[in-house]
Structure formats: C-alpha cells, structure tokens
Amino acid sequence: MISIDAENGVLSCIDDGDFESRATPAFECDRQVGMGRELFAAFRERAGGAEQGASLFGVR
Amino acid sequence: MNPVIEAVTDRIVSRSARTRADYLARMHAAATDGPTRGGLACSNLAHGFAACGSEDKQALKGNVVPNIGIVSAYNDMLSAHQPFETYPALIRKAAARHGAVAQFAGGVPAMCDGVTQGTDSMDLSLFSRDVIALSTAVSLSHNMFDAALCLGICDKIVPGLLIGALSFGHLPVVFVPAGPMVSGLGNKEKARVREQYAAGKIGRKELLEAESAAYHAPGTCTFYGTANTNQMLMEFMGLQLPGGSFVNPGTELRDHLTQGAVQTVLEATNLGNDYRPLAEVLDEKAIVNGIVGLLATGGSTNHTIHLVAIAAAAGIQIDWQDFSELSQAVPQLSRVYPNGAADVNHFHAAGGLGFLISDLLDNGLLHEDVNTILGPGLKHFCREPKIVNGNLEWADVQATSLDADILRPCANPFSPEGGLRLVTGNLGRAIVKISAVDAAHHSIEAPARVFHSQQAFVDAFNNGELERDFVAVVRYQGPCANGMPELHKLTPYLGVLTAVSRLRWSPTAACPVHPAKYYRRYMSRRKRSMVARSPGYGTAM
Numbered sequence: 001m002i003s004i005d006a007e008n009g010v011l012s013c014i015d016d017g018d019f020e021s022r023a024t025p026a027f028e029c030d031r032q033v034g035m036g037r038e039l040f041a042a043f044r045e046r047a048g049g050a051e052q053g054a055s056l057f058g059v060r
Numbered sequence: 061m062n063p064v065i066e067a068v069t070d071r072i073v074s075r076s077a078r079t080r081a082d083y084l085a086r087m088h089a090a091a092t093d094g095p096t097r098g099g100l101a102c103s104n105l106a107h108g109f110a111a112c113g114s115e116d117k118q119a120l121k122g123n124v125v126p127n128i129g130i131v132s133a134y135n136d137m138l139s140a141h142q143p144f145e146t147y148p149a150l151i152r153k154a155a156a157r158h159g160a161v162a163q164f165a166g167g168v169p170a171m172c173d174g175v176t177q178g179t180d181s182m183d184l185s186l187f188s189r190d191v192i193a194l195s196t197a198v199s200l201s202h203n204m205f206d207a208a209l210c211l212g213i214c215d216k217i218v219p220g221l222l223i224g225a226l227s228f229g230h231l232p233v234v235f236v237p238a239g240p241m242v243s244g245l246g247n248k249e250k251a252r253v254r255e256q257y258a259a260g261k262i263g264r265k266e267l268l269e270a271e272s273a274a275y276h277a278p279g280t281c282t283f284y285g286t287a288n289t290n291q292m293l294m295e296f297m298g299l300q301l302p303g304g305s306f307v308n309p310g311t312e313l314r315d316h317l318t319q320g321a322v323q324t325v326l327e328a329t330n331l332g333n334d335y336r337p338l339a340e341v342l343d344e345k346a347i348v349n350g351i352v353g354l355l356a357t358g359g360s361t362n363h364t365i366h367l368v369a370i371a372a373a374a375g376i377q378i379d380w381q382d383f384s385e386l387s388q389a390v391p392q393l394s395r396v397y398p399n400g401a402a403d404v405n406h407f408h409a410a411g412g413l414g415f416l417i418s419d420l421l422d423n424g425l426l427h428e429d430v431n432t433i434l435g436p437g438l439k440h441f442c443r444e445p446k447i448v449n450g451n452l453e454w455a456d457v458q459a460t461s462l463d464a465d466i467l468r469p470c471a472n473p474f475s476p477e478g479g480l481r482l483v484t485g486n487l488g489r490a491i492v493k494i495s496a497v498d499a500a501h502h503s504i505e506a507p508a509r510v511f512h513s514q515q516a517f518v519d520a521f522n523n524g525e526l527e528r529d530f531v532a533v534v535r536y537q538g539p540c541a542n543g544m545p546e547l548h549k550l551t552p553y554l555g556v557l558t559a560v561s562r563l564r565w566s567p568t569a570a571c572p573v574h575p576a577k578y579y580r581r582y583m584s585r586r587k588r589s590m591v592a593r594s595p596g597y598g599t600a601m
Contacts, residue, residue, distance in 0.1 A: 002531040004483060005503040006492040009384075012485030014505070019486065028512050029536035032543075035180045040543065043187045047539035051380050051489060053369030054539040056190045057223070 061424045064389035068382050069348045069427070076344060076376045083229070083375030087339035091230035091330060108204045109163075116161045120204075126329045128155055128322065129165035129205035129231075131196050131221060133212035138172045140213040140280035140287060143238040143309040147211055147318060151236075154322040162322070165208070166199025168192045168224075170217045174281065178514070178549035183542045189216035189223070189366070193373075196224025200231070206329040208233045209321060213280050218290035219366040222299075222342075226373040229339030232328035234321045234433050235300040237291055239307045239314055241279030243405045247397035250274040251555070258552035279309045282403035284396035286366075289359035293367075295413045295441055296353035297346045298432025299338075303444030303457070306408035316452040317445060324433055336431060339374065345427035347371045349438065351383060352426055355390040355478030356416060358399040362546075364480070364491045380491050384482035390425060391473030392495060395466055399495065402466040410467040414457030418442040423470040506531045514549040521553045 001014040013019050032038065046056050073080075109120045119125035130151055134144035148164050155162040169191060176182050192212075200208060208231050210221040218235065225233045253270040256262045280287050291305035301324065304317040328336035347367065354363050364383055371378045393416055394400075396407045417438060420426045426438060434440040443454040461467040468474060479495025494502050509530040511517045517534060520526055538544050 001505060002487070002508050002533075003485075003503075003505045004492070004531070006481045006483060006494045006497070007502050009481065009483050010485050010503075011483035011487045011490050013487055013508070015486065025535075027536065027541075029541045030180075030513065032183065035184065037180065037183050037543075040184060040187050043190065044540050044543060047187070047543075049539065050365050050544065051368065053372055054186055054365050054544055055223075055369040055372065056187075057193070057369070058372060 061427075062389050064385060065348060065352065065425060065427075068385050069345060072348065072376065072378055072382060073344045079377060080344070080375040084339060087229040087337065090228070091335075091337060105204075108202060112161070112163070115156075119159075119161050124331065126160045126206040126326055126331050127204055128160065128162040128325060129200055129202070129208045130162055131165050131168060131199045131208060131210050131225070133168050133170040133192070133214075133217045133221065135170055137175060138170050138214055139241060139275065139278055140238065141170055141211075141217075142278045143314075144211045147236065147238075150315060150318055151209060151322055154319040155326070158323060158326050160322075160326050162209075163204065165202060165205065166195060168195040168199070168212070168217070168221065170212065170214060173215055173286075173546065174275070177546065182545035185216060185546070186365075186539065186544050189220040189369070192217055192220025193223035196221050197227050200225070200228045205231060206331060207231055207325040209236050209325060210234070211236045211238075213237050213287050213290065215286035215290070215360075215362065216366075218287075218294065219370055222370050223373040225338055226342065226370070229342070229374065230330075230337050232325050232336050232433065233299070233338040233341075234325040234328075235294045236318055236321045237280075237294070237300060237305055239279055239305070239309045239311075240282050240288070240404050241275075241277040242308055243282055243403055244276040245270060245273035246401065247274070247283045247403060248401050251398075254552045255555045259556050280404075282405055283398060284357065284359065284394075284404060284407070285398075286360040286362045288396075288404050289354065289357070289363055292353050292357055292359060292413055293350045293363065296417065296426070297350045298341055298430055298434070298438060298441065300433075301445065302434075302441040302454070303412065303414050305413060306404050307445070308405070313445060313447055313452075316447055320445070320452045328433060334435070336433060336435065341431045341433060342370075342374050343430065344376055345430045347374075347376055347378060348386070349426050349430065351378075351386050352390050352420060353413075353416070355383075355387050355480060356392060356420060356425075357394045357396070358392055358479060358493075358495050361480070361491060361493050380482045380489060383480050383491065387478035387480040390420075390478040391470050392475040392477070392479055393419070393468050393470065393473055395474055400466065402463075406463070407466055410463040411458055411461045412444070412467075414442055414444045415461060415467060418457055418459075419469045425470065504531070508533050510535060512536060514547055517550055518553060521556075526553075 003010055003012050003014055048055050048058055109117050130148055132144050134141050136142045152162045171185060171188050173185055208225060210225055212218050212221045250270055257267040294300035295305055301317055301320055307313050327334055350367060368378055396402050396404060421428055428438050430438050432440050442457050444457050446453050446455050479493060481492045481494050483490050483492055506529040510533045512535055
C-alpha cells in the first residue's frame with residue numbers, strides 16, 4: 001500500500017513490517033543498446049539523481 | 061519584498077557561498093582586457109579567421125573589434141528550430157552594421173521529444189542536455205569571442221546551452237529565440253482525439269490528421285511545456301530580450317528582435333564601458349526569479365531538474381525544498397495548456413510575460429535588483445517591443461490583463477499558491493504538481509502495481525487489468541537506469557482510465573512528479589516512477 005499526500009508532504013510505503021527488510025529485486029531494465037544508447041553508458045554510470053539535476057557535472 | 065522569497069534567497073546565497081565564490085573567481089580570471097584572441101599565436105589566429113571575408117579579417121587582426129560567437133541548435137527536425145537556418149546571415153549583417161564581426165562558433169545537437177516520445181530514443185533525451193552543454197563549450201573554446209549568442213528553444217536545448225555558456229560566463233551572452241508557430245488545432249481538442257484513438261474509437265488516419273493540424277508550421281509547439289517554459293525563464297532571468305519569446309517566426313518584429321539581440325550583446329562586451337558578463341547576470345536572485353516565474357505560470361516540472369543543473373553550473377546550490385517553500389508564497393497567475401485551454405499565442409496577446417513580471421515586481425515577489433543583459437534592474441523587462449518608423453522601440457507593458465481566463469494579477473490569482481509540493485518518506489523525495497491534480501485527489505492511498513516498462517503498463521491496460529484503484533510504480537526509469545525518459549506513452553491510457561471513471565485526470569506536458577532518491581536504499585538503481593490511481597487520480601513521477 002502506498003500513500004501519497006501532497007498536502008502533508010508524504011511519500012511512503014505503508015509499512016506492514018517487511019518493507020525495510022525485503023530483498024532487493026533484480027535489475028530488469030531493458031538492455032540499453034540501439035538508437036545510440038550504447039554510447040551513453042558513461043552518462044548512465046555518472047549521472048546524479050533528479051534532485052541533483054540528473055547531470056554529469058554537479059556543482060563545480 | 062516577500063519574506064518567504066527573501067528567506068529562501070538568503071538561504072541559497074549562504075548555502076552556495078563557497079561554490080559561488082569559486083565560480084566567480086574563475087570567471088574573473090577568464091575575463092582579460094580586450095579580445096582574448098589577442099593572446100592566440102598567429103598560426104592559431106589565422107586558422108580562426110581563415111574563412112572570413114577580407115574586411116572581417118582586417119577587423120579581427122586589429123584586435124579592437126568585437127567578435128560574436130554564434131552557437132546554434134539549428135536543424136529542421138525541430139519545427140521550433142527550423143527558422144534558425146537563416147539567422148547566422150542576419151546576425152553577421154547586423155554585427156557588420158555595428159562595426160563588429162560574428163562567426164558561427166558551432167552547432168549543437170537538438171532532439172525533438174515530440175518525435176521521439178514513447179520510443180527508445182527518448183532514453184537519450186535528458187542526457188542530450190549535457191551533450192549540448194559540452195558542445196557549447198567546444199564551440200566557445202576557440203577563444204576568439206568577445207560575446208556569444210545562443211540560438212535554441214526546446215526542452216533540453218536552452219538548459220544545455222546555458223550550462224555550457226556558464227563555463228564562459230566572462231562573456232556577455234544573449235539568448236535568441238525564434239517564436240511559436242501560429243495557432244492551429246487547439247490543444248484540448250488534440251488531447252481529446254488522442255484519447256479517442258487510445259480507446260479504439262478512431263483510426264490512425266484520423267489521429268494523424270488531428271496531429272498535423274496541431275503541429276502545422278515552423279515555430280515552437282504552442283502548449284506551455286518545457287520549451288515555452290524555457291522562454292519564460294530566459295526573460296525572468298534577464299537573458300533574452302523582453303517580450304520577444306512569443307513573437308511568431310517570419311515576422312518583421314522577429315527579425316528586428318534578432319538584430320536587437322546583436323546590438324544588446326555588443327553593448328555588453330568587455331571592450332566597452334558597460335560590461336555585462338553572463339556570470340554576473342545569472343546570480344542567486346536571478347535563479348530565484350526563474351523559480352518564481354515557473355510557479356506563477358504553472359510551468360514544466362522538468363525545470364525542477366534543469367534549474368538545479370543550471371544553477372550548479374553557476375556555482376549555486378538549490379534543492380526541492382526551495383521550490384516547495386517558494387511555491388507557497390507565489391500565486392498562480394496564468395492558465396495556458398495543459399493548465400488551461402489557451403495556447404502561448406493567446407497568453408502573449410492577453411499581456412504575456414511583461415505583464416506578469418511587472419505585477420510580480422509590484423507585489424514584491426521578484427527581485428528587482430538583478431543584472432540583466434540590458435543592465436541593472438528587472439524593470440527593463442516590463443517593456444515590450446514595437447516597430448516604430450521601421451525601428452525597434454520599447455513601450456511599457458499594459459497594466460491590465462486582456463483576458464482574465466488566461467492571465468491575472470496577484471490581486472486576483474487563479475490560486476494563491478504555486479502548486480508544487482515536496483513529498484518525502486520511506487520511498488524517497490519527490491515533487492508533486494498539485495495544480496495539475498484535482499484537489500480531491502491530493503492525498504491518496506492505494507495498493508502498488510509494479511511495472512518494469514511502459515509497455516508492461518500498456519499490456520496490462522489492454523488486458524483490462526487496470527480498472528481498479530492502484531498506484532502504478534514503473535521501475536528502472538531513472539538517470540542511471542535508462543536516462544530518465546519522460547513516460548508520455550502512458551498519458552493517453554491514463555486519460556482513458558479516468559474517462560471511464562467520469563472523473564478528471566490532469567495530465568501535463570511534463571510529468572507532475574519527479575522523485576529523487578526513489579527506492580534508492582532498496583533497489584540497485586535510482587528510479588523514476590509513474591503513479592496513477594483510477595478512478596479519479598493520476599500523476600506521474
């Protein structure tokens with residue numbers, strides 16, 4: 001169960017006890033090849049998170 | 061000055077003190093007296109102007125004539141950028157009239173999200189911003205220039221150009237737009253036809269006819285998405301001529317504005333006595349002004365990502381808490397599609413950006429004491445361009461909105477606050493655009509339904525598995541996983557889900573929610589996810 005409460009600033013999985021301890025699922029993203037995506041491997045490795053601008057550069 | 065805006069600005073200044081000082085010191089070091097090409101060895105210099113005409117060569121040898129570097133994102137895949145084809149010649153002529161020279165420093169790539177949306181190519185889109193920044197740096201690294209003009213409009217292009225140009229912040233830099241296409245099929249009708257297609261009620265031929273009527277000419281798409289939000293930002297941050305963002309391509313005024321940009325950037329070089337380098341224009345207050353503009357206009361939430369990256373390139377550190385606090389102080393003053401039925405041409409005609417800047421300044425919601433390409437003071441941007449006797453002149457903007465359904469003053473806002481909210485919890489941090497979600501659904505609880513791709517969501521939809529309340533989580537959609545593509549492939553399906561429920565869902569051109577470290581502790585990669593609940597709720601992250 002997920003709670004999103006924009007008025008009160010909440011973004012949470014309502015914990016039934018096992019959320020924190022559950023296993024990390026396997027990474028199942030599409031293989032990033034085709035349309036030049038293989039050339040961007042270094043970008044994917046180095047990019048910051050969205051709140052950091054999703055950028056290669058960061059604050060210099 | 062509004063106390064919230066003042067407090068957030070002070071906090072940003074304080075947080076950024078070290079990195080901003082370091083940035084300004086680097087830019088100061090780069091700003092030598094006179095054209096830096098004077099420091100180039102003769103062989104380098106000869107290469108630099110080998111292709112110039114003899115008059116330009118003589119001028120550049122003399123080392124006292126300003127040289128403008130043009131960085132352009134021209135290609136004709138993007139309707140918005142197609143008009144740029146002829147701009148370099150126009151700019152060179154205008155420069156010559158002022159006794160200056162302009163060289164085409166470099167082209168940068170530009171991709172159209174409208175063409176690539178929902179395809180594998182979208183995985184390159186956000187990263188293309190950084191490629192554009194790198195390309196801008198390569199262009200300007202010839203070190204032959206006293207000033208730069210950046211030609212670009214669309215989503216990743218303006219942020220990329222600006223990030224790249226900020227590494228050359230010792231130069232004056234002016235952004236040069238080309239304007240929106242004239243209005244075609246209305247955006248609301250276009251969305252209706254797309255939903256009919258998704259529901260199987262009409263065929264592909266009818267869909268293509270509607271799309272072609274909506275996107276029908278050179279110029280920027282007319283909805284208020286990321287491209288037109290870029291245009292707003294360039295004016296609010298003092299980097300583009302006032303009132304020029306939404307003047308249509310191919311008009312006399314458009315050409316005058318381009319020529320005016322040449323004159324403006326030439327007046328701001330280090331050769332004259334009114335030096336206005338980019339590094340001093342884009343400061344902490346300008347960034348806050350940009351965020352205020354974003355909130356007041358209900359602009360694209362992609363800028364909760366891009367503005368962070370732009371600010372960082374100027375040594376300024378902002379975060380989503382800043383956006384969220386500013387949002388509670390800034391009223392919503394415009395309604396342009398997808399927030400309303402009007403397009404940017406209607407918005408411009410109703411009073412446009414000049415009206416907004418003027419009213420926000422009067423109400424203490426913008427910093428007036430900023431530097432702009434036109435000199436100190438955001439008051440320069442309370443004017444609009446006119447052609448008088450064949451010359452570009454400036455007039456005060458109108459004091460009242462011509463259409464209260466599109467544009468309103470602070471005294472009578474659409475909403476007393478900006479509509480962005482920060483949400484946090486054990487799933488991470490995210491931004492929600494509550495202005496795009498019906499108030500009844502600002503708070504929801506529903507079971508998670510997890511998908512590993514947009515296609516998996518579409519498959520579940522087609523199998524009739526989604527006619528219930530759920531929060532959709534689309535995993536592996538973050539920068540490190542696949543480049544964080546927008547998930548617009550889902551938009552028409554979400555529209556249908558809520559249409560079935562007879563309740564409203566408010567899609568936006570940009571996704572209303574952007575997560576930060578979503579699931580970071582629990583999964584191997586950062587995520588971008590899309591959340592929806594039917595009936596009655598949908599938002600995207």
